[in-house]
Amino acid sequence: MSIVFVPKKLRGKAKINQETIQRLLDENDQLVRCIAEYMQKGRAVECVQYQQILHRNIVYLATIADASPDNMPPSSNSTSNETSASATPTVNGHGGTR
Numbered sequence: 001m002s003i004v005f006v007p008k009k010l011r012g013k014a015k016i017n018q019e020t021i022q023r024l025l026d027e028n029d030q031l032v033r034c035i036a037e038y039m040q041k042g043r044a045v046e047c048v049q050y051q052q053i054l055h056r057n058i059v060y061l062a063t064i065a066d067a068s069p070d071n072m073p074p075s076s077n078s079t080s081n082e083t084s085a086s087a088t089p090t091v092n093g094h095g096g097t098r
Contacts, residue, residue, distance in 0.1 A: 021061065024057050024061055025061075032054065035047045035050050035051060038050070
């Protein structure tokens with residue numbers, strides 16, 4: 001059973017740590033593999049329950065990520081933006097599209 005299924009009386013009281021997040025990611029990996037295996041065997045109906053658990057886990061992880069933006073690693077957007085800007089063709093000496 002997924003660790004996301006928490007009794008109502010305990011909801012909101014669980015401590016979120018790296019270990020919990022990693023367990024969910026590992027579980028999601030297993031769910032994706034299981035879904036893919038069932039799909040290859042043509043057993044799509046059996047996939048539904050696993051897809052629902054995977055969806056719930058992903059929504060839970062997204063909620064955690066949205067609720068704690070200061071736990072995110074520093075973004076490298078400035079580096080990637082500079083790289084993509086330099087790769088953009090220039091028109092009349094100005095970067096941009098033609």
